[in-house]
Amino acid sequence: MNTSSDAPFADTTEKDFDELLNVHFKGVFFLTQKLLPLIVDGGRIVNLSTGLTRFVGAPTAAYASMNAVAPGPTGTDFGGGGLRDDEQMRARLAANTALGRVGEPDDIGGAIASLLTGENSWITGQRIEVSGGTRL
Numbered sequence: 001m002n003t004s005s006d007a008p009f010a011d012t013t014e015k016d017f018d019e020l021l022n023v024h025f026k027g028v029f030f031l032t033q034k035l036l037p038l039i040v041d042g043g044r045i046v047n048l049s050t051g052l053t054r055f056v057g058a059p060t061a062a063y064a065s066m067n068a069v070a071p072g073p074t075g076t077d078f079g080g081g082g083l084r085d086d087e088q089m090r091a092r093l094a095a096n097t098a099l100g101r102v103g104e105p106d107d108i109g110g111a112i113a114s115l116l117t118g119e120n121s122w123i124t125g126q127r128i129e130v131s132g133g134t135r136l
Helices: 014-039 058-069 087-094 105-115
Strands: none
């Protein structure tokens, strides 16, 4: 099972759905629970998810529903390929952003770093989108 399943809605099995639920919902919930002792003295936990759930269609309905409900691991392909190396996909995504480009790791890292500063310690339980703006 790929935790970013692209099985069509009608073909998603209960087993596939349960595996997605375990990774994208239960995994985040229970990992956060285990990290609670680390935040008693001002520590912070930041959960990340993909914003691409806004753009997915029927073939990835189960995956999109998991990431829309709770943060979970993004569909990053660390072995190469995927979004990072697919120039056509990057161009298509860039065309849909107000800034006209795809976000890079430093774009996301800067946003996360700002959430971890003392100046932002009052931010909690929020959905903050770091997307370069969406073109309609």
